[in-house]
Amino acid sequence: MRGSIRSRLGIRALKTVVERKASASNDVKSIQNTGGSTWESVKETIVLCIKVSSFAYCLNTYFASTKMCVGPSMLPTLEESGSLVIEEHISSYYGNFKNGDIVIAKPPYDSQVTVCKRICAMGGEKAACIAQNSSKTEEFVVPDGHVWLEGDNPKNSRDSRSYGPVPLGLLHGKVIFKLWPLKNFGSLPARSASETTGEDASL
16 A cells, blocks of 8 residues: 555656656747747847838938028028928939029039029020129020029029039939928929029028
C-alpha cells in the first residue's frame, strides 16, 4: 500500500515538473513572439516614415511648396508683413510662364536669395517702364530666354529696373494661391503690371 502511494506521489510530482517546464517553455516562446512582433512593428513604422518623407520631398521639390513672401514691393497683392503662398514648380520645368504671372526667382546679383515679382515682358517682347526715381519712360527689347520682372509697387521695389532681365533658368515657380492672411485667402490670377498699383512685394 505504502509503495503504491509513493508511486502515485512520484508520478504526480513528475507530472507537475513536466507541466511547469512546458509552461515555462510556452512563456519563453510567447516572449520571443512578442519581441519579434515588436521588431516587425518598428520596421514597418520606419519604412512608412521613409515613404512619407520621400513623397513629401518629391512633392515639395517637383510639384508645389509653400513660401513666405515678405516686403513692400508686391503691395497691394501681397502683404508687407508677410504672405504665405503656394508656389507650383511644374511651370519652371516646361517654361510655362506668361506675362502677368507672379513668380519666385533668384535675382542675378545673388543666388542665395529669392524674390517674388511679376512678369512684365517675355523674351523678344518690347517692354516699357518708368525708371526708378524718375518720370521718364524707357523702352527696350527683352533678350530671348529672359523675362522682365517688376514689383506691383514700383516705387518701392528692387527688380529688373535695377538688375536687368532675368534668365528663365532662375525662375523657381509660379505663385498661384495665397494661404495667409486668411482675409485674402484665394487664388492669384495673372494680370498685367498696369492693373496693379500699391506698395508690397517679397524679397
